[in-house]
Amino acid sequence: MENPILEEVPSGVLVVDKDGGMTSHDLVAITRRQLKFKKIGHCGTLDPMATGVMMLVIGKATKLQDRLMSEDKVYDGSLKLGETTGSQDKESDIEEIKEVPAFSAEEIDQAFTTFLGDFEQIPPMVSAIKKNGVPLYKLARQGKTVERKPRAVKVMDFQLHRVALPEVDFTVECTKGFYVRTYAHDIGQHLGCGAHLIALRRTRSGKFDLSRAIKTEDLKVATREQIIDKMIKLDEIHEMLGSAE
Numbered sequence: 001m002e003n004p005i006l007e008e009v010p011s012g013v014l015v016v017d018k019d020g021g022m023t024s025h026d027l028v029a030i031t032r033r034q035l036k037f038k039k040i041g042h043c044g045t046l047d048p049m050a051t052g053v054m055m056l057v058i059g060k061a062t063k064l065q066d067r068l069m070s071e072d073k074v075y076d077g078s079l080k081l082g083e084t085t086g087s088q089d090k091e092s093d094i095e096e097i098k099e100v101p102a103f104s105a106e107e108i109d110q111a112f113t114t115f116l117g118d119f120e121q122i123p124p125m126v127s128a129i130k131k132n133g134v135p136l137y138k139l140a141r142q143g144k145t146v147e148r149k150p151r152a153v154k155v156m157d158f159q160l161h162r163v164a165l166p167e168v169d170f171t172v173e174c175t176k177g178f179y180v181r182t183y184a185h186d187i188g189q190h191l192g193c194g195a196h197l198i199a200l201r202r203t204r205s206g207k208f209d210l211s212r213a214i215k216t217e218d219l220k221v222a223t224r225e226q227i228i229d230k231m232i233k234l235d236e237i238h239e240m241l242g243s244a245e
Contacts, residue, residue: 009058009059009228010228010231010234011060011061011233011234012058012232012233013055013056013057014031014055014214015053015056015208015210015213015230016054016056016215017051017054017215018050018052018053019215019216020049022048023045024042024054027042027054027056031056031219034219034220034223034224034227035227037058039059040058041062041065042054042055042057043055043056043205044069044205046202047089047181048091049090049091049199049200050200051201051202052075052076052200052201052203052210053203053204053208054202055068058231059234061234061237064241068205070176072174072176072205073173073174073178073202073204073205074173074174074203074204075171075172075174075180075203076199076200077170077172077180077183077200077201078167079170079196080166080167080196080198081100081165081166081167081188082098082099082100082166082188083096083166083195084096084185084194084196085196087181087196088179088184088185089184089197089200098193098194100166100193101192103165105160105163109160111187111190111191112158114190115155115183115186115187115190116155116158117154117155118153119152119154120150120151120153121178121179121186122182123148124181124185153174154174154175155172156173158170158172159171167198180197181196183197184197207240212230214227
C-alpha cells in the first residue's frame with residue numbers, strides 16, 4: 001500500500017541554486033530526503049565546479065523533463081588564457097602553458113564574436129555523452145581518448161564584463177547541449193595561446209532563473225512545507241510554456 005504522505009507533494013519544478021562541488025544527483029538525493037518523496041529528477045547536469053540554476057522536476061512534472069531541458073541557457077563564466085587542461089576547465093592538471101600576448105579588449109571581443117551564431121563543438125572527453133554505452137568521462141578516467149562527433153550549437157548573444165589578462169569574465173546565451181568549457185577552450189585556440197574555464201554559473205534555463213531559486217544550504221535543512229512553498233506548480237509551468245497539456 002502506497003504511503004499516503006507521498007500524495008501530499010504537489011507536482012512542479014523546484015529551482016535550486018546549486019553549490020560548487022556538488023553533482024546534479026546530489027541535489028536530487030537531498031530533495032528526496034527532505035520531501036520524503038522519490039519521484040524526482042533533474043533537467044540536465046551541471047558540472048560539479050559549476051553553480052547556479054538546477055531545475056528539479058517533481059511528481060507529474062517529470063513528464064516535462066525533455067521539454068524543459070531543450071530550452072536555451074544563460075551562463076556567467078570566467079576563462080584563463082595561456083593555459084590548457086585535459087578537461088578544458090580547472091578540474092584537471094595544466095597540460096600546456098603559453099605566453100599571453102597583450103590583447104586589447106577589442107581583440108578579445110573579436111575572438112568571442114567568431115563564436116557567435118551557429119557553429120559546431122567537439123564535446124570534451126570529460127562529458128556524459130556515451131560511446132558504446134560508456135560515458136566519455138569514464139573512458140577519460142582510464143586515460144583513453146576516443147573520436148567525438150561535432151555537435152551543432154548556437155550562441156545567441158555574449159557580453160564581456162572584465163578583461164584583466166590573463167582572465168576574462170563573460171556571459172553567454174546559448175542552446176542546449178552547449179559546453180561552456182569547450183567554448184573557453186576554443187576561444188583560447190582561436191587566440192593562439194590556449195585557455196581553460198575557471199568559473200561557471202548558470203543564471204537561467206528557459207524561463208527559470210535564480211529569482212525563485214532555493215539555495216542549496218537552505219534546501220538541506222528545509223521542511224517539506226518550505227520546499228513545497230518554493231516549488232513552481234504544474235499549472236504555472238504549463239502557462240509559462242504555453243502548453244495546452
